[in-house]
Structures are given as structure tokens and as C-alpha cells.
Amino acid sequence: MATSLSTSERGIESAATAGVAKPWPSRGRAWYAVFVFALVLCVNFLDRGILPLLVQPIKRDLGLTDTQISLLMGFAFVMFYVVLGLPIARLVDRSSRRAIIGVGVALWSGATALCGLAHSFVQLFLARVGVGVGEACVGPATYSMLADLFPREQLPRAVSVLNFGFIAGIGLSAILGGTVIGALEHLPPITLPVIGLLRPWQLAFLVVGIPGLLVALLMGTVVEPIRRDLAVASTTAGVVGHTIPIRDVVRYLWDNRKVYGPMYGALALQSIPAQGNISWGPTFFIRVHHWTPREVGLAFGAVTLLVAPPALMIGGLLAERLAKRGINDANLRVQLLAICLWIPGAVLMPMMPTPPLALAAFGVSLFFAMMAPGPQNAALQSVTPNRMRGQTTALFLFVFNIVGFGCGPTVIALITDYVFHDDTRVGSALALATALLGPLSAWALARGLKPYGRLIAETAGAH
Secondary structure (H helix, E strand, O other), X not given: OOOOOOHHHHHXXXXXXXXXXXXXXXXXXXXXXXXXXXXXXXXXXXHHHOHHHHHHHHHHHHOOOHHHHHHXXXXXXXXXXXXXXXXXXXXXXXOOHHHHHXXXXXXXXXXXXXXXXXXXXXHHHHHXXXXXXXXXXXXXXXXXXXXXXXXXXXXXXXXXXXXXXXXXXXXXXXXXXXXXXXXXXXXXXXXXXXXXXXXXXXXHHHHHHHHHHHHHHHHHHOOOOOOOOOOOOOOOOOOOOOOOOHHHHHHHHHHOHHHHHXXXXXXXXXXXXXXXXXXXXXXXXXXXXXXXXXXXXHHHHHHHHHHHHHHHHHHHHHHHHHHHOOOOOHHHHHHHHHHHHHHHHHHHHHHOOOHHHHHHHHHHHHHHHOOXXXXXXXXXXXXXXXXHHHHHHHHHHHHHHXXXXXXXXXXXXXXXXXXXXXXXXXXXXXXXXXXXXXXXXXXXXXXXXXXXXXXXXXXXXXX
């Protein structure tokens, strides 16, 4: 397995003996950082998830079409990441990651609040572009810091705990979002000086944006960890501020394409039906089982908060246990198991004849799906040199956002419209997409098990 690095990277690695020998941060300091990162993820998904609950009043008050609403949900959100994701990722690999996260949280929370001040499609679109700063700033910096806070064998558990924030954000955005909207929807419009008329849906954006500003301040209490494979002493001039050229990152990924290709490919294939289910699952319950949006929000939020946390811990602990037994491909092996177990429930959910059975199938599929994030992200960080982690994570999130978040909902809609020609068959579209792409995702990941295990063994001494 090729693991070639550029001359500059080898120089950094060879100068890093002192950095690697330094003790790891205290457990308290490391886990406190994870707690703050989880809060960051929570407010990220609160801000991201409020818009789907406000579609109808926004359409009515701003006179928008479904197409314009879809642009606010998808294209506006990912546009920032497409344009500035890589430059920010390169900044992550050479600058203060704590500062990048703090500034990112403040920017997207402020942008969420600005959504509440929008009085036109263009204003709301620009504000939603600002919300997209979240993934670009937070994902690469957070995972890069985690790899410097925890030894490799403890990383899956740390990432799994981190994803509690992800789960809390998803669950609470449904529950609290619905609650806030319900509490505000009967209020009369408020007129403020300069700002003008504020309707209930605008007040909801303002309320949801405030917590993120507080979390941004909390990032100041997190200590920036040393980069584990870099020289801290100044014996090599310019090492600390060194940035690996893009061509060296691309060459490293290409030389190890049998490792990274399956990881990125599996993510792309699975994210389409997974994101499609997230986007169209509520619509399925509304159209087929005639639930109200509030009922869907409460049910989905409750199930998510109930089954996802134990699944995250089980996935991380299982990967740790396998790694301690000397199984080098433990991270990918657990991810592969999770995908295989996720498929049946995801296919059966829209085929269930009653709402309780459909909700039970959703819970089962979600449980197995949430076993994967910890090992999945730990796998990527474990085989990537420090100065490349921000950029490789940015590429990972680019695939997730563009392919999954950007294409997933559209794929389901196209199947519904052009295969089944009936919008009440959205459940059949969900089942078909999962049945086709789920196994392909598992096959792609399985092809990377042996190459990944070999690379882990070869780089064991560098972490």
C-alpha cells in the first residue's frame, strides 16, 4: 500500500518526535472540549432544521413557489461550503481551530437571526447562505482537534459522544421547533422601529438564533491542543505555520485511493437515500398516514432522542473493543455492519401498513444507522496526516453535503414523479432508493477493509 508523503510533509513528520512524545491532554480537558463541540453541533442542527417546519407561512407571506423554497433548503445552504469549504479547511490545517469554530458559530447563528428579518426571497436566500458557514467551519476543525485530544484507540468513542450534539440538534429541532412555532403562530405581527413588521415565523428564527451566540462565547474556554505529529520546538523554521500544498494532499489521497475511495464512495451512495428519508420521511407520514406536522415532529424527535444516543455509544465502543483485539480495520468493519443492518428497516418503514409499525421500523433503521458516525469519522482521521485532516474532512463533508443533502431529496422526488407518477407513492420511492443504493454502499465499503487495515498497521507508530 502506497503511503507516500511530500518532502515537506516527511520533514514535518521527522521533526515531530518531540511532539508525539508529549503527554495527551488531561481526560477532563479533552472531554470538556467534546461537550462544547456537542453543543456546537446541537445549535448547528437547530438552526439548519427550523426552515422545513416554516415552509407554509414563509410561502404565504413572501409569495414564494415550491422551487424557491427548495433553493432555500438546499442550494443556498451548500453554496457557501462549495465556494469557501476548501480555503477554510486549509486554514484549519495551519491556524487556531478553536477560533475558527467560534467565529463560525457566531456567523451562522447571526445569519439564522437575520432570516427572521428577511422580507423578500433574496434577503432570505442570502441569510441562508450564511447559515451554511456551519459545516465549512465546524466539521474540519472539530475532527482535527479531536484527533489531537484523544489517542487513536479512544477516538471512536469520542466521536460517538460528539455526535450526541448531532442527535440532540435533529431531535430538538423537530420538538422545540414545533413547540416554538406553535407558541408563536397565534401571536399578532409585531412592528419594530427600523426593522418593521415581524411575523410569527420571523420571531421563530430570531429565537432559535440566540443560543448559538452564547455557545460561540463558550468556545473561548476550550484549549487548543498541540498537533500531535508536528514539531512544537522551533528547530525547523516555519513548521508550525506550514500548510501542505494541495498537490501533496491530492497525491497522498491518490496514492492511497484504495483506502479513501471506498470511504468516500460508500458515503456518497448511502447519503442519498439517508438524506432522502430525512427530507421526505415526514411528508410520507403526512400524505399516507395523515399525521399533522406537529405530530410528525414530536414522534420523529422523540424516537431520535430515544434510540440514537445508545446506538452512537455502542458503535464507538464496539470499534474500540475490536481495535484492542488487534483488528486494524475495526472502524470500517463496524461501519459496514451498521450499513447492512440499517437497510432492512429503511426499506420496510414506508411499506408498513400502520403508523406505529412504520415508526417502529424508522426507529430500528435509525438505531443501526447511528452506530456508524463514530467509527466512520474516526476511520478518516486515523489514516490522515495532521496537516491534511482539515482538507480531507472538508472533502468528506463536501461529498455528504453536495451528494446527500443536495441530491438526496431530489432523487426521491424524481422517482416519485417519473417512476410512480403519484405523490402519495413517496414511500415507495424511499424504499426503492434504499434498496438500490444501500447494498452498493456496503459493497463499496467492503472493498476498502483490507487496504484500510494495512494502512492503519503501517502508520501505527505515527500516532
